Amino acid sequence: MVMRRYIPALRGVVLSHSNLHFPSKIAVIQADCPFLICPIEFDAAIWSPRVGMKLMGKISLSSPDHVSLLLHRTFNVSIPRHHIPKNEWEFEYGPAENDPEYGAGATTEDTEEGPSKSTEGDVGGKWVHHLTHAKLGDADGYLTFTVIGLTVANEMLSLLGSIQSDPFSPEHLPESGPAAKASPTESELERAEVQNEIQLADDDESDDEDTFKTLGKMSEDAAAQEKARRLAVEKATLAEKEKKQKRKAENGESKKQKRKK
Numbered sequence: 001m002v003m004r005r006y007i008p009a010l011r012g013v014v015l016s017h018s019n020l021h022f023p024s025k026i027a028v029i030q031a032d033c034p035f036l037i038c039p040i041e042f043d044a045a046i047w048s049p050r051v052g053m054k055l056m057g058k059i060s061l062s063s064p065d066h067v068s069l070l071l072h073r074t075f076n077v078s079i080p081r082h083h084i085p086k087n088e089w090e091f092e093y094g095p096a097e098n099d100p101e102y103g104a105g106a107t108t109e110d111t112e113e114g115p116s117k118s119t120e121g122d123v124g125g126k127w128v129h130h131l132t133h134a135k136l137g138d139a140d141g142y143l144t145f146t147v148i149g150l151t152v153a154n155e156m157l158s159l160l161g162s163i164q165s166d167p168f169s170p171e172h173l174p175e176s177g178p179a180a181k182a183s184p185t186e187s188e189l190e191r192a193e194v195q196n197e198i199q200l201a202d203d204d205e206s207d208d209e210d211t212f213k214t215l216g217k218m219s220e221d222a223a224a225q226e227k228a229r230r231l232a233v234e235k236a237t238l239a240e241k242e243k244k245q246k247r248k249a250e251n252g253e254s255k256k257q258k259r260k261k
Helices: 186-260
Strands: 012-021 041-047 054-062 066-071 075-080 089-093 125-129 142-153 156-162
Touching: 054 125, 054 156, 066 142, 075 142
Parallel strands: 075 156
Antiparallel strands: 012 041, 054 066, 054 142, 066 075, 089 125, 142 156
16 A cells, blocks of 8 residues: 655655564653653665656646656656657647537547547647657557656655656756746755754654653642642641640649649
8 A cells, every 4th residue: 555645754655664563672761751762663665756767657637838647556747848849749739628529518439440439638638749740658648757856745745757858958948937946956855855854853852842841840840839738737737736735734734733722
């Protein structure tokens, strides 16, 4: 089962894990924390794509602005228009949805070769070679691309791809509109992940410190209350003893006076 959750500490997506065990039989207790801290070890298969890798995905959607692919039936890949060679490929618009012959209301007719089928990813148009008119990708709709960027949103990993021969050339920029933000490089992503891990560690440490401070304060308050209660009990006991001694002395004086009479 693919978890699909990107874990910065592992720099990838956990596909599976096994051989979970405790390396030590001893657990650690920090201050007054009621929980035990137990390190664990396990074997995991991590899907960790890197910038510059060549992968293959299946085309799921074609539009004038980009081509969407599905990688391993799980991960989304986007190839923007400026990373598709414009001197080789051009976008061919498909029929309009309200066209009675090709639209949503069109009926499927059987031909001599068999029933007609709509190709996946062709809805709205497709990218074709400007000379051979061949469709982008192979016969099954798979396309090989180069990874030029990684995006993590809501703990989900998606890729940015290119089919240019030199995908990292500065020439491959959007033709119009505001300048697109450059895709982060692998080193930048690693630095961001490290900073994120450091920030998370600092937050955990500060949370632990706050918890320990709160527990320490509660312990000090409880000790102060117990000390005040003991002092009150000692004062009450001392006052009771003084009263008893005073009564005893008064009784002794009265007995002496009776004897004299």
